[in-house]
Every structure is written in structure tokens, then in C-alpha cells.
Amino acid sequence: MAKTQRGGQVMKVARQVKGTAGRAVAKAARPVRKVQVTLGDLIAAAMDVAGETKAAAKLVSSRAMEEVTGRHIVFVG
Numbered sequence: 001m002a003k004t005q006r007g008g009q010v011m012k013v014a015r016q017v018k019g020t021a022g023r024a025v026a027k028a029a030r031p032v033r034k035v036q037v038t039l040g041d042l043i044a045a046a047m048d049v050a051g052e053t054k055a056a057a058k059l060v061s062s063r064a065m066e067e068v069t070g071r072h073i074v075f076v077g
Helices: 020-028 039-050 053-060 063-069
Strands: 002-006 009-013
Touching: 039 053
Parallel strands: none
Antiparallel strands: 002 009
């Protein structure tokens, strides 16, 4: 620790250590690996989660799924 004086007061100043924190930030900033998923895989996963056909259709065509996939999926029928 280093000491500094300010207005007659002695203050201790801690030294910043850049160790694993810098590596963790660099690791988090890496681009995510893209995975190709078919529409059938999405529907099968939605059926596993929702259980019903209408609930699965609502889940796959939701705005959150649109943001993740980059496509708007519409069910007709």
C-alpha cells in the first residue's frame, strides 16, 4: 500500500491488481459460437417444455424466440 497526504491527513491507497479479472472480462467478450438449429428441433423442444400443441406454438412464435433466432415464426392452422 502506498501512502499519500491530503490536507495534512495521511491516507492509504490500495494498489489495483489486474490478474484474473482482466482475463475474465476478455473471456466474456468473446463472440458466442453459433449453432444451427432446425425448425423441427425448436418445435420438439417447445413440445417438451409446454406439453400442448397450442402452448408450443405460442412459445415458438413469441417475441423472445424471434429475438433469439432472428426470424419471426408464424403457425397457420
